[in-house]
Amino acid sequence: MKDGLVQEKLTLQITGMTCSACAHRIEKSVEKMSGIDSIFVNLALEKAYIRLVPEEADVRQVLDRVHQLGFRAAVSEQNESGISSSSTVQLFRNRFLLSALFTLPLLWPMLHHFTWTSFLWVPEWLQIPWVQLLLAIPVQFIWGWPFLDGAYRSLKNGYANMDVLVTLGTLSAFGYSHYLVFHPPAGFHHGHSPLYFETSAMIISVIWLGKWMEAKARNHVRQSTEGWGGLLPSTVRRVREDCEELLEPHQIRKGEEVLIRSGEIVPVDGIVLEGSALIDESALTGESHSLEKQAGTKVSAGTRIIQGTLKVKVEQTGGQTLLGHIIRSFEETQSAKPAIQTKADKAAAWFVPIIIGLAAITFLYWFKLRTLGDAGIALKAAISVIISACPCAIGLATPLSVFIGSRRAAELGISFRSGKALEALSRTDTILFDKTGTVTMGVPMVTDISARALPTLEFLRLIASAEKECEHPIAGALVREAGRRGIVLTQAEYWTELPGYGVEAKLEGKFLLIGSKRLLLSRNVKGIQSGDADQWEAQGKTVLYVAVDGEWAGSSAITDSLRPGTTAAIRSLKKKGIQLSLITGDSYKAAAYTAKLCGFEHFQAGVLPNEKMEHVLQLQQQQRKIAMVGDGMNDAPAMAAAHIGISVRNATTAAKEAADVLLNREDSKALVDAFQISSMTVTNIRQNLGFAFVYNALLIPSAMLGHVEPWAAGSAMTLSSLTVVLNALRLKRILRRKLG
Numbered sequence: 001m002k003d004g005l006v007q008e009k010l011t012l013q014i015t016g017m018t019c020s021a022c023a024h025r026i027e028k029s030v031e032k033m034s035g036i037d038s039i040f041v042n043l044a045l046e047k048a049y050i051r052l053v054p055e056e057a058d059v060r061q062v063l064d065r066v067h068q069l070g071f072r073a074a075v076s077e078q079n080e081s082g083i084s085s086s087s088t089v090q091l092f093r094n095r096f097l098l099s100a101l102f103t104l105p106l107l108w109p110m111l112h113h114f115t116w117t118s119f120l121w122v123p124e125w126l127q128i129p130w131v132q133l134l135l136a137i138p139v140q141f142i143w144g145w146p147f148l149d150g151a152y153r154s155l156k157n158g159y160a161n162m163d164v165l166v167t168l169g170t171l172s173a174f175g176y177s178h179y180l181v182f183h184p185p186a187g188f189h190h191g192h193s194p195l196y197f198e199t200s201a202m203i204i205s206v207i208w209l210g211k212w213m214e215a216k217a218r219n220h221v222r223q224s225t226e227g228w229g230g231l232l233p234s235t236v237r238r239v240r241e242d243c244e245e246l247l248e249p250h251q252i253r254k255g256e257e258v259l260i261r262s263g264e265i266v267p268v269d270g271i272v273l274e275g276s277a278l279i280d281e282s283a284l285t286g287e288s289h290s291l292e293k294q295a296g297t298k299v300s301a302g303t304r305i306i307q308g309t310l311k312v313k314v315e316q317t318g319g320q321t322l323l324g325h326i327i328r329s330f331e332e333t334q335s336a337k338p339a340i341q342t343k344a345d346k347a348a349a350w351f352v353p354i355i356i357g358l359a360a361i362t363f364l365y366w367f368k369l370r371t372l373g374d375a376g377i378a379l380k381a382a383i384s385v386i387i388s389a390c391p392c393a394i395g396l397a398t399p400l401s402v403f404i405g406s407r408r409a410a411e412l413g414i415s416f417r418s419g420k421a422l423e424a425l426s427r428t429d430t431i432l433f434d435k436t437g438t439v440t441m442g443v444p445m446v447t448d449i450s451a452r453a454l455p456t457l458e459f460l461r462l463i464a465s466a467e468k469e470c471e472h473p474i475a476g477a478l479v480r481e482a483g484r485r486g487i488v489l490t491q492a493e494y495w496t497e498l499p500g501y502g503v504e505a506k507l508e509g510k511f512l513l514i515g516s517k518r519l520l521l522s523r524n525v526k527g528i529q530s531g532d533a534d535q536w537e538a539q540g541k542t543v544l545y546v547a548v549d550g551e552w553a554g555s556s557a558i559t560d561s562l563r564p565g566t567t568a569a570i571r572s573l574k575k576k577g578i579q580l581s582l583i584t585g586d587s588y589k590a591a592a593y594t595a596k597l598c599g600f601e602h603f604q605a606g607v608l609p610n611e612k613m614e615h616v617l618q619l620q621q622q623q624r625k626i627a628m629v630g631d632g633m634n635d636a637p638a639m640a641a642a643h644i645g646i647s648v649r650n651a652t653t654a655a656k657e658a659a660d661v662l663l664n665r666e667d668s669k670a671l672v673d674a675f676q677i678s679s680m681t682v683t684n685i686r687q688n689l690g691f692a693f694v695y696n697a698l699l700i701p702s703a704m705l706g707h708v709e710p711w712a713a714g715s716a717m718t719l720s721s722l723t724v725v726l727n728a729l730r731l732k733r734i735l736r737r738k739l740g
């Protein structure tokens with residue numbers, strides 16, 4: 001990591017990769033270039049995700065380097081969700097068709113080998129060794145070139161891959177036959193010597209056929225999950241001094257006012273100034289029920305007005321909107337390698353040398369023991385071993401599943417920040433929940449105010465003014481209550497948030513403290529009285545204590561409703577065997593009340609922000625895999641320390657930044673959905689890796705015993721790739737069915 005320099009992200013679209021080896025080759029080579037910080041090539045999406053230092057890196061050179069490696073590359077448009085042209089499909093199709101054209105005449109004479117086809121006519125000249133050699137050369141060296149080239153490069157870099165296996169297999173068949181053309185074995189007439197040109201040509205053709213099918217299937221996966229492009233309107237209606245003006249979305253600035261009518265899509269994130277409307281948020285959250293919005297509530301880009309008209313003050317535009325974040329984090333999920341893939345790649349690196357060893361044993365066994373000196377048959381068996389064991393589906397095993405899983409998640413209002421997060425969530429065994437704003441909606445209401453000396457309205461004016469700029473949900477409640485009562489707030493001379501305690505402020509010459517009892521006690525405030533506080537807390541309310549100039553001035557109670565679906569969510573997470581506990585900065589009684597209401601078995605109250613983090617670290621020392629769900633600044637350190645941090649809808653910026661998973665939906669079922677998606681995706685990945693390894697490995701014994709023809713081995717390799725793609729598509733269906 002190069003510190004202190006600005007980094008930029010660059011995404012390339014790459015055409016022509018056949019195997020994870022190709023992806024590796026690009027990674028290895030580009031990584032070494034100057035100014036490149038990191039690169040990850042996603043084989044399934046055919047994209048390279050690069051982080052670079054703009055002053056040091058040259059994008060042209062990067063493109064040239066990829067070209068030199070034998071692939072086509074172009075800078076990819078941002079925000080386009082991985083849907084590419086079908087150029088790879090065409091490329092592979094052409095390679096297959098042309099190599100098949102030359103392979104078929106080589107296969108024709110084979111008709112004489114089988115009794116049931118031996119009556120068919122075979123042109124005599126097709127059996128002439130020279131003719132066969134001429135047919136085999138282009139297949140081996142033109143359409144087989146990508147494998148030869150790949151094998152050379154990979155061996156040069158000290159590792160062996162699929163290309164090495166294919167090259168070894170085909171070149172040995174070709175080379176041996178070539179030798180026989182010039183040194184026909186005694187006893188064979190012209191035209192009847194056993195050549196193996198068709199073996200190598202057939203392997204190459206079959207592999208291209210497979211790659212073609214596979215590329216088609218990959219394209220299908222990508223295209224079947226439609227893009228986000230159409231989600232935003234192409235024009236926006238700006239209002240200025242009662243004049244309406246149609247503009248393009250990028251011309252709109254923060255603070256401007258826009259008008260949105262029935263049936264239209266909200267173009268920006270903002271706050272409603274006038275009007276009321278029914279809004280469909282399903283594009284963001286996957287939920288189809290509609291919400292009522294009126295002045296003071298927030299609307300998000302991408303949602304649709306079913307009925308009504310809204311005048312909205314713009315708060316965020318373009319990539320800064322919630323929708324923009326969702327799309328970006330989806331892209332990011334595709335851009336890093338999950339841990340499970342790294343492990344598989346390491347295993348694959350061992351696989352290839354082992355296979356070559358087995359092939360050598362096979363050759364010796366047949367040559368020395370079975371056919372006593374017939375190199376042809378021994379060679380064929382060895383080639384079958386090599387080709388059938390090629391683990392080329394490994395590169396596809398994770399990226400397709402991650403793509404489908406995270407895409408479904410995004411549709412349901414869940415953003416995974418990385419493939420790692422998607423994978424790790426399913427391994428969680430303990431979840432810690434913050435209370436205020438996480439288990440509850442975070443839009444609390446002031447229910448009681450009891451001021452000691454000041455008039456109630458004046459008391460409220462002071463505390464709401466002090467809290468005016470604070471992001472804490474409690475602050476919001478006070479400000480809303482003041483607004484409701486028509487109080488005009490003043491600007492504090494100075495204010496600061498004391499996370500976990502409250503707020504201190506200087507206002508109109510007075511020094512104010514607002515927060516927990518603990519805050520007032522720690523500042524030696526005089527004359528604190530409980531008053532109605534005990535009774536309020538027993539009802540699950542949060543009590544605020546207020547001091548003015550070092551003396552207790554009154555208290556207020558605040559209540560918040562639970563997020564919809566919380567109790568059901570808690571129940572189903574418990575059923576999965578996950579330990580759940582509530583961890584809150586609020587008082588013991590308020591915490592006990594909520595814990596009981598939701599069904600938490602454990603809870604901890606009065607926890608300070610750094611204690612939340614310490615608690616997470618302690619649990620982790622017991623080897624627990626912790627997920628921390630939170631919304632506040634006070635949760636951010638704990639979320640960052642946890643195995644997985646999860647932020648909820650309307651969380652503070654700090655919490656969102658610390659999160660690995662973002663829930664953009666209001667209800668708590670989103671959390672259950674996130675778990676389901678994670679575990680189903682991981683299961684799918686495991687199955688894929690199983691197919692990629694085991695399927696081919698099972699063929700090895702048969703191949704060693706000579707039961708597998710080389711071309712059949714080539715198609716087995718393809719079959720395992722296709723199985724992986726189809727299995728990933730199956731994940732899509734399951735996710736749709738189970739999380740409807």
Ligand SMILES: Nc1ncnc2c1ncn2[C@@H]1O[C@H](COP(=O)(O)OP(=O)(O)OP(=O)(O)O)[C@@H](O)[C@H]1O
Pocket residue numbers: 434435436437467470472474475497498499500501502503514515516517542543544583584585586587607608609632634
């Ligand atoms: N901005 C604030 N204004 C008034 N009181 C506050 C403020 N921030 C914190 N407090 C007081 O400090 C206590 C602890 O706050 P903290 O933010 O740690 O947790 P919380 O919001 O109550 O609950 P949770 O930890 O479940 O989010 C609150 O219960 C409240 O009494």
Ligand SMILES: [Cu+]
Pocket residue numbers: 019162390391392393717
């Ligand atoms: Cu392969």
